[in-house]
Amino acid sequence: MTNDPPRRGGGPQKIYDALKADILNMSLAPGAALDETDLSARFGMSRTPVREALQKLVADGLATTLPNRNTVVTALDFESVPHYLDALTLMYRVTSRLAALRRKPEDLARMRAAQAEFAAAVAASDAIAMLESNRNFHLAIAQAGGNRYYTDLFERLLNDGMRLLRLYYRSYQDSLPQEFVHEHDAMIAVIEAGNADTAERQGGDHARQIVGQLQRFIAPVLGAEMGVNQEGKAS
Amino acid sequence: MTNDPPRRGGGPQKIYDALKADILNMSLAPGAALDETDLSARFGMSRTPVREALQKLVADGLATTLPNRNTVVTALDFESVPHYLDALTLMYRVTSRLAALRRKPEDLARMRAAQAEFAAAVAASDAIAMLESNRNFHLAIAQAGGNRYYTDLFERLLNDGMRLLRLYYRSYQDSLPQEFVHEHDAMIAVIEAGNADTAERQGGDHARQIVGQLQRFIAPVLGAEMGVNQEGKAS
């Protein structure tokens, strides 16, 4: 039993992974400061690997920086949401179609593993695990298509989706719908059968549901119903 | 007349810009080593900004690195060319359609400026300037569409395309075709007119031409015609 010390080079990745997870599940809020000196103390490393990790987060669009200013978690920019949803819808269709055309047995195994985690998270009402495994499930579909240009874009879209949907589910007290479990199962079956047209349609439908979720999220709760004629009196 | 010293923070960007240009025009060949210590000496800066620039190139896919190994210029991977062309074709259509739907006057001005540089480069038989201005022209079209998810992917595709097409034109002694100048003019007119269907079709046609160029590049020159019956005697 050898206890080899870790080889050099893993520091930045460890910091990156931890911060990325916090950003994606909204533990680190949009606009939150990512201080080199704080993070250096928190992870017990010098600022050099911290800076490298932050640069990677910036490259991924998860953090934003300006010269001589501290790095912050990237905002969820309302103006870009329609652009996001447009690209998400297209890429759900593209990745699903390609997965149906090109998937291999090991791709299906990866989808099924992620789906099992998704189902377990839904059963446990664990919203964060659900969002992570959902992301991993759809990423596995994209990877099955084998085109890294599409996969990279889709991964960025899934990352942004995780943050947006965290808001959505949090506003519904993390109540998770079981029908998505069935939908994922159906997706796997169609991709396995190589039915590209149906896969693409399913992908598009799935994206439309996300559009609906985000539309519900921004729907007014009280504004149209709350009486404003008398101070402090709700009608 | 004040001679202010440059503010801090521009070092990495300067290195990045210089290396990126060299990578895109194939002055820096695929696989070429990007040594921190060499570059530190070349740019007259410490390794810290060099490392930052290299990390950005890695994030852009233009350089590739492994732990404790030097960074190299990313290979032009033959296996991914069909994936590349698939994504390129789709994204030419998407960006052209969006540009026709959403362009503003300043977008058109930017397209026209890039197109003027393209025409001048073609007239001067300057292949590198032609490839750069072609990239800038098509990027301006993508930016006119206003969706940064599409623009980012398209920019990556245009970068890779610059490297591939550099090979193509170099193998034709940098002979540049005039008809692309007319095609770009036609694209601008259609986008200005807001004709999304025609714009999309033009985008797809343009991509198909690039497919044709790369197919010609890999066509055998001698293999099918050169006699091999007698040593050293060509038939």
Added chain:
DNA sequence: GGGTGAGTGTTTGTATCCAATTTGTATATT
């Protein structure tokens, strides 16, 4: 000739230090 180990040189990853820039706070002025 081929394989192995030791020694040397080079490069990379990280820590530490220095200096520029920004931010926060205290004090003075209106």
Added chain:
DNA sequence: AATATACAAATTGGATACAAACACTCACCC
């Protein structure tokens, strides 16, 4: 009270130093 100014503290950008990891060469052995 509001604003301006001065100063200190904190953070970032970059340089330098140290050590781990790798590449290369040479000597030795089979």
